[in-house]
Amino acid sequence: MNNVIDTIVIAGPTATGKTRLSLHTAAFLKKEHGLDAEIINADSIQLYKDLKILTAHPSFSEMEGIVHHLFGILDPNDSSDVAFWEHSAKSIIKNLRTQHKIAIICGGTGFYIRTITDGIAPIPEIPQNVRRKIREEFSRLDRDKFLEKLAELDPYMAQRLHKNDTQRILRAYEVVFLTGKSLSEWWRMKREESQHNIMTFFLSPDRGQLRELCHLRAQKMLNSGARDELMDFMARYPDYRGPLSKAIGYTELILFIAGKITETECIDAITTKTRQYAKRQYTWCRHQLSNAQVIKGTGYDESITYSLHEAIFLSV
RNA sequence: GGAGGGGUGGCCGAGCGGUCAAUGGCAGCAGACUGUAAAUCUGCCGACGAAAGUCUACGUAAGUUCAAAUCUUACCCCCUCCA
Numbered sequence: 358m359n360n361v362i363d364t365i366v367i368a369g370p371t372a373t374g375k376t377r378l379s380l381h382t383a384a385f386l387k388k389e390h391g392l393d394a395e396i397i398n399a400d401s402i403q404l405y406k407d408l409k410i411l412t413a414h415p416s417f418s419e420m421e422g423i424v425h426h427l428f429g430i431l432d433p434n435d436s437s438d439v440a441f442w443e444h445s446a447k448s449i450i451k452n453l454r455t456q457h458k459i460a461i462i463c464g465g466t467g468f469y470i471r472t473i474t475d476g477i478a479p480i481p482e483i484p485q486n487v488r489r490k491i492r493e494e495f496s497r498l499d500r501d502k503f504l505e506k507l508a509e510l511d512p513y514m515a516q517r518l519h520k521n522d523t524q525r526i527l528r529a530y531e532v533v534f535l536t537g538k539s540l541s542e543w544w545r546m547k548r549e550e551s552q553h554n555i556m557t558f559f560l561s562p563d564r565g566q567l568r569e570l571c572h573l574r575a576q577k578m579l580n581s582g583a584r585d586e587l588m589d590f591m592a593r594y595p596d597y598r599g600p601l602s603k604a605i606g607y608t609e610l611i612l613f614i615a616g617k618i619t620e621t622e623c624i625d626a627i628t629t630k631t632r633q634y635a636k637r638q639y640t641w642c643r644h645q646l647s648n649a650q651v652i653k654g655t656g657y658d659e660s661i662t663y664s665l666h667e668a669i670f671l672s673v
Numbered sequence: 674g675g676a677g678g679g680g681u682g683g684c685c686g687a688g689c690g691g692u693c694a695a696u697g698g699c700a701g702c703a704g705a706c707u708g709u710a711a712a713u714c715u716g717c718c719g720a721c722g723a724a725a726g727u728c729u730a731c732g733u734a735a736g737u738u739c740a741a742a743u744c745u746u747a748c749c750c751c752c753u754c755c756a
Contacts, residue, residue, distance in 0.1 A: 371711075402711050412711080438708040468710045478707060524713040525706085532708090544707055605711050629700075634711055640704065 362556045362672040363454055366462045367656075368399070368470050368642055368649065369560030370635035372570040374656025376415045378560070378665065379463035381656075383423045385666045390673060392459055397446050398427040399464025402604050404442070405431045407590055410583045411606050413574070433590075434599045440482075443472040459673070467641040474555060474648070478543040483531045491531050495523075506530070511539045556672060557649040558665060559642045560656060567635055570655065575606070575627040579620065584610060605630045 365382065367375050383394040398404065402412045406429035414428060426449050431437060446469075450460045462473065495503050500520065507530050508515035514529040532540045562570070587610050591597070601607065606627045613623035642649065650668070654661040 400711085401709090436709070439710080440708045443708090466710060468706080468708095468712090471707085475707085480708065482708080519705090519714055522706095522714045524709065528708075540707080547707070600709070600712090603709085603711060607711090630711080633700095636702090637706095637710090637712095641706075641710085644704085645706075 362459075362554055362669065364450055364460045364462065364473070364555040365394075365669060366399075366470055366473065366555060366557040366649070367560070368467060368557065368646060369465065369652075370562075370567065370638040370642070371413075371465050371631060372574040372635060373560040373562055373567070374570075374658075375463050375465065375560060376413075376419065376656070378656030378662060379461045380415070380419060380423065381662050382666065382669065383459075383461055385662075386459055386669070386673070389666075389670070392673065393456075394459040394461050395424040395426060395449075395453055397449055397460055397462045398425065399442070399446070399462050399466055399470050401437060401442070401464075401466040401469060402601070403428055403464065404437050405429065405433060405435075405601050407433050408586060408601055408604060408607075410578060410581050410586045411610070412601075412604050413578070433594055433597060433601050436600055439469055439472055440477060442466075442469045443477055446473065465638055467638060467645055470557075471645055474557070476547055478545075478547045480532060480540075480543045481536060483535055487535055488527075488531055491527060491534065495527060495530075503530075507533075510534065511541075513539055513541050517541075556669065557646060558668075559646055559649040559651050560661075561639065561642075561651050561653055562655045563653075566655065568632060571631040571635060572624075572628045574631060575624045578606060578627065579624055584614060587611070588614060605634060 367379050367382070369375055379396050383396060386392040386394045400412075403414055404427060405412065409429070415425070427442070427445055446462065450473075453460045462470065464470065498506070504515055504520060504526065507526060510533040511529060514533070518525050518529060520526075529540050532538070532543065536543070583606065587607070591611075591614075609618070609623050609626040609630070612618045612626075613620060618626070643651075652661055652665060656662065
């Protein structure tokens with residue numbers, strides 16, 4: 358209906374202060390422009406309601422007075438995926454629009470964020486039993502055999518995917534198997550949506566700074582009770598193997614709880630994992646979020662906050 | 674003091690006469706990425722070089738051999754067990 362910015366995206370590597378920046382931005386919009394803004398989570402792991410310390414949820418005091426969406430909405434055994442997030446986020450954005458509120462999308466899952474501007478292919482959902490059967494077949498057959506089967510149904514994808522990339526091979530297979538159409542054909546059907554009312558920022562601190570932030574984050578996590586939180590979780594979900602178990606720090610903390618590593622070793626291991634993750638996110642954002650404005654610095658930096666607000670001010 | 678085991682590239686750890694600049698793993702660097710994305714996967718990784726290649730390397734020194742990380746001797750340092 359117009360070209361005025363009504364959606365602000367704050368992306369970037371973990372530990373760079375995205376949460377803080379989004380909170381400040383919401384406060385700024387209210388104070389300076391009398392605009393209400395609500396925050397939408399774009400972090401795949403913060404979708405879950407448990408392990409809030411480990412997954413770095415904003416605290417209650419931080420969230421004060423600002424409406425937050427899509428935080429802690431899933432149980433540990435629920436599964437999430439891009440399409441689920443896209444649908445949820447877009448319906449919230451639409452809603453906010455009708456109320457003349459600004460949506461601030463904040464999170465580190467670039468893959469999710471990209472759907473805001475680029476959308477996603479309209480592939481039907483694959484029923485659980487089909488997925489299970491395919492997985493069983495994969496583990497029964499050897500890898501090359503399975504790839505041959507894929508090649509029969511979908512030579513293009515079979516050739517394009519690396520043979521060790523199990524996850525993508527399985528996906529390509531389940532899609533052709535169920536729909537009779539190659540993933541690549543589905544991709545071509547993706548609707549292009551041209552959005553002029555979205556402003557995307559991408560936080561990009563320098564390496565040394567990021568290193569330090571990752572370390573601080575790991576330390577803070579332990580100091581705020583991540584260990585007890587996980588012990589409590591383990592008691593409630595014995596033998597848990599769901600999506601939350603891939604959270605950074607999950608395995609490391611379990612080793613620490615079991616007395617296999619010291620606290621310092623645990624913090625160091627988490628720091629390393631965090632840094633590696635941050636690198637992947639950085640590479641992703643740089644190459645995939647093509648029309649994002651790069652902000653050299655962190656959300657903890659006052660001058661960054663200021664210049665971001667200035668940029669928003671000019672478009673809002 | 675006696676008896677053994679060991680010292681390998683940033684770390685861990687294989688190799689035990691040639692095919693070894695040295696399997697693996699970790700860490701590091703770069704990258705991919707269309708419904709599991711805090712996931713999944715790829716490449717590089719002694720120095721110099723675009724490459725062919727050249728050089729320096731397996732605790733130190735000396736030796737045996739056409740050839741040594743691999744065998745011998747001495748020395749230095751670690752660890753375990755017995756006293």
